[in-house]
Amino acid sequence: MKLYDSKLAPNPRRVRMFMAEKGVTCETVPVDIIKGENLDAAFLAVNPRGLVPTLVLDDGTVLDESVAICRYLEEIHPEPPLLGTDAVSKAQVEARQRHMEFDGLLAAAEAFRNSFPGFKHRGLTGNAGPIDAIPALVERGKASVSRFYAKLDADLANSRFVAGDTFSIADITALCSVDFATGAARVAVPDECANIKRWHGEVAARPSAAA
Secondary structure, X not given: OEEEXXXXXXXXXXXXXXXXXXXXXOEEEEOOOOOOHHHOHHHHOOOOOOOOOEEEOOOOOEEXXXXXXXXXXXXXXXXXXXXXXXXXXXXXXXXXXXXXXXXXXXXXXXXXXXOOHHHOOEOOOOOXXXXXXXXXXXXXXXXXXXXXXXXXXXXXXXXXXXXXXXXXXXXXXXXXXXXXXXXXXXXXXXXXOHHHHHHHHHHHOOHHHHO
């Protein structure tokens, strides 16, 4: 397998963490999305969508989208299970993972992408063409991140991890979302969100968080 990766983006980090939790390694190819290497002809020949992460299997099959890649890895390396273990837990983990992605990661991305000077004419991800960023969306993204924090903190008051008492892909997405929001999007976790801080400390201490 070969993973086209970027150390600067949260989605590739989700896959790297998932792989680290599974103990899976493969060849990696760095793609500098700030410099636009994901839009170069060489990378577009691999993935015409211009998105990372992209996983190329040994038979040439190309997989993109972080969760799709993780689902493939779960199938070939089922232990430890990170996508649930039965019908109910699989549905719960999937739902919580999507909550973290839609409510947190996309909100942080909206705030960052529309404020970062290097993406002034790359308002949408990947090979979408020259589309100007919209500065007015920055504050909306930051407000959405704040709502995400409040909801996540309330949820974590009742469970150790994002989808219950077992670490899962939902925690990986949540950690990448929170770290991206606090870093690139510059929206700090409020001091009163003690449950997020407790959870973040535990999850960030896992070896996979450094992947």
